[in-house]
Amino acid sequence: MELVCPAGTPASLRAAVKAGAHAVYCGFADETNARNFPGLNFSREELTEAIAFAHARGAKVLVAINTFPKAGGQDLWHRAVADAERAGADAVILADIGLLAHAARHHPTLRLHLSVQAAAANPDAIGLYVREFGVKRVVLPRVLTVAEIAALNRAVDVETEVFVFGGLCVMAEGRCSLSSYATGRSPNTTGVCSPAEDVVYGTEGGQQTARLGGFLIQRSTPDAPAPYPTLCKGCFSVTDENGEDKRGHVFEDPASLDAAALLPDLAAAGVTALKIEGRQRSRSYVEAVVRSFRAAVDALEAGRPIPEGTLARFAEGGERTTGAYAKPWR
Amino acid sequence: MDLTIGPIQFFWTGEHWLRFYKELAGDPSVTRVVLGEVVCSKRQPFFQTLLPEVVDLLGAAGKDVVLTTLALITHDRERSQTRDLFALGLEVEINDLSALSHVPEGTPFSVGPLVNVYNEGTLGWLAEKGARRVCLPPELPPDSITHLAAAGRDLGVAIEVWGYGRLPLAISARCYHARLHGRGKDACQFVCAEHPDGATVNTLDGTPFLAMNGVQTLSAAHANAARMVDDLVAKGVAALRLSPQTQDFDRIRTLFRDRLEGRIDEKAMLAAMPDLPYADGYLRGEAGASW
Structure with a gap:
């Protein structure tokens, strides 16, 4: 299976390639990609150099242009596709139908991958993207069980890629506007979720707090670990039908996806590529996670047992989950 | 500008559901009604048998009757139900893009708010397919x-905007x-039926923030385009969508109709609205929750 690894910077890209990534994905430093964070991402020159570096070492570079182009401003996204092709990208990762149609028409030899942000979760949706735009690979949304992924792979004739490690969306990707509801900016529109600029940390009543767009997302004792206040992993309260106040992480716990233990099942399910989330993470994080997963993939292919995980220290708040891959998650 | 009544987002009893549409059939302010289940396929059996009666009732009252698809189609059963929708001879509103695979060649359709139509490229592609x-x-x-709205005019696609009701923010x-x-x-035991307008999710300091409705997450505040009506008319928006709720929905419909027909002004409309937390931030280019 191909290991697809994140790179938020040229240094991370080089580290990922050296650590054994078969492919690296990255984006331009603007609203065209879904990790549009300050200080991250690539200029045109940096991308060209990074692709030369990766290609010289046998690794591919995939360029994510996976936000939804703004009405009246589609040129920025069209230019990103053209520039990625010119820089020698092995594929672009797109989510928007209009942009896919544009790429298929104007860049017919450019390989198209369907971003997880398109949330294509069944054979009809996937078939549509394959038929209409010639998509070669689909990154599956994190809402499917392993059994469903296996069934899907039997029903479609396209490569599939699944997330195995890192941040976890609890909502169908590309179909969530919680972030813009609180802050005005969302993954679909500007490529950010729960943006740091809208986070205010404070102390209230002796407890540490984190607010997003003014809404209290977390409150904890000063010595407790405080994960980043991603909206869907916040702590809230709901009054149930008996009038009882239920407090907690009502949507999702602040946990990271770790499907390392499921690699044999994912291989048996017919998955082509394994994706590691985290373009916003540090170079050392990327290097360690890539190295660990490459060892796991190599072991799997050699028929050896998968090495025990050494990645717990990287998980959000130390908690790990296999997410929707196991049905009880639902 | 017209008024469309969106599908009921919540889980109502069959009796409640039928009563709602019977009342709606008698309301001349509404031109278009989108029926069916958009959130969870497990709810469908509870009103499926009542659907033909309501379709006839609304049709006889001169309304355009449209059937919605689910917002997240995953199981094979849900796929075949989606395919069957197109065989009923009514217009279908697609709320999951995968439903496009089932549209019979040459059949016009509509697209709901849960499909990502963010730009002219996507709108044009959908128009070519029959939207x-x-x-x-x-x-x-x-x-x-x-x-x-301008692109829609050129393409012959009517553009509708969310006008009232808790905002559908995410599906899972x-x-x-x-x-x-x-x-x-x-094993849900249909607990979502206990909250016929969704269960409000409060922040830990007691601010109503979101609402849960089974697999759907909504805003706690009710989106309300009351202050943006003139702006949306000027933009060429064809219709406002009102999303059903259990309380005061007849009053809300009447207020929007009176406002659109110039019988009341914005101030009078707002003064007569139910006392609820509102939001119109998205329509003003701000955080969706602001008002």
């Missing part, structure tokens, strides 16, 4: 509405109502 009306995703800022494979009760989705 005749698109209700825009509520998240879109005013500039985007301007551009898409996980059922939050079941999770709240420590159950899995398959």
Whole structure:
């Protein structure tokens, strides 16, 4: 299976390639990609150099242009596709139908991958993207069980890629506007979720707090670990039908996806590529996670047992989950 | 500008459901009604048998009757139900793009707010496939509405905007109502029926923030385009969508109709609205929650 690894910077890209990534994905430093964070991402020159570096070492570079182009401003996204092709990208990762149609028409030899942000979760949706735009690979949304992924792979004739490690969306990707509801900016529109600029940390009543767009997302004792206040992993309260106040992480716990233990099942399910989330993470994080997963993939292919995980220290708040891959998650 | 009544987002009893549509049939202010289940396929059996009666009732009252698809189609059963929708001879509103695979060649259809139509490229592609009306995703800022309404005019696609009701913000494979009760989705025991307008999710300092409705997450505040009516008319928006709720929905319909027909002004409309937390930030290019 191909290991697809994140790179938020040229240094991370080089580290990922050296650590054994078969492919690296990255984006331009603007609203065209879904990790549009300050200080991250690539200029045109940096991308060209990074692709030369990766290609010289046998690794591919995939360029994510996976936000939804703004009405009246589609040129920025069209230019990103053209520039990625010119820089020698092995594929672009797109989510928007209009942009896919544009790429298929104007860049017919450019390989198209369907971003997880398109949330294509069944054979009809996937078939549509394959038929209409010639998509070669689909990154599956994190809402499917392993059994469903296996069934899907039997029903479609396209490569599939699944997330195995890192941040976890609890909502169908590309179909969530919680972030813009609180802050005005969302993954679909500007490529950010729960943006740091809208986070205010404070102390209230002796407890540490984190607010997003003014809404209290977390409150904890000063010595407790405080994960980043991603909206869907916040702590809230709901009054149930008996009038009882239920407090907690009502949507999702602040946990990271770790499907390392499921690699044999994912291989048996017919998955082509394994994706590691985290373009916003540090170079050392990327290097360690890539190295660990490459060892796991190599072991799997050699028929050896998968090495025990050494990645717990990287998980959000130390908690790990296999997410929707196991049905009880639902 | 017309008024469309969106599908009921919540789980209502069959009796409640039928009563709602009987009342709606008698309301001349509404031109278009979108029926059916958009959130969870497990709810469908509870009103499926009542659907033909309501279709006839609304049709006889001169309304355009449209059937919605689910917002997240995953199981094979849901796929075949979606295919069957197109065989009923009524217009279908697609709320999951995968439903496009089932549209019979040459059949016009409409597109609901849960499909990502963010730009002219996507709108044009959907128009080529037969889309005749698109209700825009509520998240879109005013500039985007301007551009898409203009593009829609050129393409012959009517553009609709979310006008009233809790905003559909996210959809998931996980059922939050079941999770709240420590159950899995398959063993949910239909607890979402206990909250016919969704269960309000408060921040820990008591601010109503979001609402859960099974696998769907909505805003706690009710989106309300009352202050943006003139702006949306000027942009060429064809219709406002009102999303059903249990309380005062007849009053809300009447107020929007009176406002559109110039019988009341904005101030009078706002003064007569039910006392609820409101939001219109998206329509003003701000955080969706602002008002």
